[in-house]
Amino acid sequence: MDLLKDLEWRGITYQQTDADGLKDVLNNESISIYCGIDPTADSMHIGHLLPFLTLRRFQNKGHRPLVLVGGATGLIGDPSGKNEERKLQTLEAIQHNVDSIKIQLKSIFDFEGENGAILVNNYDWIGSMDVVTFLRDFGKHVGVNYMLAKDTIASRLESGISFTEFTYTILQALDFNHLYDHYNCKLQIGGSDQWGNITTGLELIRRTHEEETKAFGFTIPLVTKADGSKFGKTESGAVWLDPKKTSPYEFYQFWINAADVDVIKYLKYFTFLTHEEIEALAQSVETEPHLRKAQKALAEEMTKLIHGEEALDQAIRITQALFSGEIKSLSASEILEGFKDVPSFEQPKGDAIGLIDLLVNAKISPSKRQAREDIGNGAIYINGERVTDLQHVLNEKDMIEGQFTIIRRGKKKYFRIQYV
Structure with missing residues (x-):
């Protein structure tokens, strides 16, 4: 054309x-x-x-x-x-x-x-x-x-x-x-x-x-979002091209979270996909929006363009690990990217600490009584795996490369324990 x-x-x-x-x-x-x-x-x-x-x-x-x-x-x-x-x-x-x-x-x-x-x-x-x-x-x-x-x-x-x-x-x-x-x-x-x-x-x-x-x-034209909010801004600020300011994972997440009403416009603006490819993705948005094919294509094309294939692969790996709960599959550097903005707590390395005490010290649970209830109810996960043992003491197996432990309370509340 x-x-x-x-x-x-x-x-x-x-x-x-x-x-x-x-x-x-x-x-x-x-x-x-x-x-x-x-x-x-x-x-x-x-x-x-x-x-x-x-x-x-x-x-x-x-x-x-x-x-x-x-x-x-x-x-x-x-x-x-x-x-x-x-x-x-x-x-x-x-x-x-x-x-x-x-x-x-x-x-x-x-x-x-x-x-x-x-x-x-x-x-x-x-x-x-x-x-x-x-x-x-x-x-x-x-x-x-x-x-x-x-x-x-x-x-x-x-x-x-x-x-x-x-x-x-x-x-x-x-x-x-x-x-x-x-x-x-x-x-x-x-x-x-x-x-x-x-x-x-x-x-x-x-x-x-x-x-x-x-x-x-x-x-x-000025790039706009359908809801009237400013394009390129997130809760944490601008989406930068410098990977030190906005990690490739965060960059990928910005694009994959595009709204259905915006995603085809962004594919036309920012990617080099053909008309036929974009029109097929537009059809997918209409008939099978739950698959989010258009968003995945947008995120992959943009992350690959700006940060390269290796960074794209890492962003996808972090995304899939968080979705599946397979936190242990991630490296320490990937943990830092994927859990950059979650609450963190520093725990002295080598000090044995029981899970109940850690939950209270890190303010994951407000009290020991609540911590016991959370563990007993199956609401506490260590690196993606549910822990129900009230006597559990964190050990090297709970550490990712000896640096981090990711604790989840409930479905979405993540906390990063960093060993110092």
């Missing part, structure tokens, strides 16, 4: 500056296309994914992705929708964030071959630019009235906006202009909130080139 038609089928198309002109260019030549991110943190989160995955779709059709990390614009800060200025970061902090994000981008793009992706950093052409050059060569071409009409700026006029953030849109326009000149970049992709910056770039390209220019802008 034609690339633009595929994007439309997936619901990814939001705004285009010249749909017919872009279609003609894409059908007749290979071009460079760019999408950027400012390194305001040392990891991307899943809210950043859709623009870059859309850029990857263009790469799959033979075009070259330019993946821009804003080492310069990150020092300035894009005017946010909030009525406050962004906190400025040091050059060292921004460079650390740039290095971290580059690693994550390599899981999304193919950097080899004729149309291999190229990582670019706008600090390379903006960092050494003097203010006179900026004002004469670029500021002169962007009118104040034009900038005031931009939503990101207009929304901040009442609460106040610094000259620093006011000029951000010119810096991003400068990026598009530079990439147009040096990389044959004819298209910028961004989220719907980037429309103003993209069109400013097109205006600057038009004004700084004598010949007729062929450059285009393309935005994608």
Whole structure:
């Protein structure tokens, strides 16, 4: 299927500056296309994914992705929708964030071959630019009235906006202009909130080139959840791509818990499954929702893409162990991932302790009387196995790699005992 038609089928198309002109260019030549991110943190989160995955779709059709990390614009800060200025970061902090994000981008793009992706950093052409050059060569071409009409700026006029953030849109326009000149970049992709910056770039390209220019802008929709809650957020916060911030198991769990009403949209947005595969999964949601085939496909595709096959296998293994109760099949590192957020209690290693005392000390049961009742009623499980012996004393067999014991009270209340 034609690339633009595929994007439309997936619901990814939001705004285009010249749909017919872009279609003609894409059908007749290979071009460079760019999408950027400012390194305001040392990891991307899943809210950043859709623009870059859309850029990857263009790469799959033979075009070259330019993946821009804003080492310069990150020092300035894009005017946010909030009525406050962004906190400025040091050059060292921004460079650390740039290095971290580059690693994550390599899981999304193919950097080899004729149309291999190229990582670019706008600090390379903006960092050494003097203010006179900026004002004469670029500021002169962007009118104040034009900038005031931009939503990101207009929304901040009442609460106040610094000259620093006011000029951000010119810096991003400068990026598009530079990439147009040096990389044959004819298209910028961004989220719907980037429309103003993209069109400013097109205006600057038009004004700084004598010949007729062929450059285009393309935005994608804001990702939303059907219940109105913010996409990419959980009770514990954002879902990061950095496995140290969000483990592959947690990442997998986010996707597998997608609601039936959202899952097909997410499959279209984020995965490279074919139309036929997605339509079959949509049918499954309608006729056999209890099997959750669509959610499993979504979780597997996304975890494999970002973290790789080995991490996916581990996430599935942890999930299956928790579902079946076979906790002993997990390694200590997998215990840490699967039970990261459950209440924990530190028990001195080598000290013999009876189960009743442990239940009370770890506040699993509120009293010894209740602990006895819980054990006697069969409500206490050690590493997935029910224990009914009131005299049970924990020993090495109850420890996973000598580090952890997982105790479950009832059906869902888990506790992690860590030996120190």
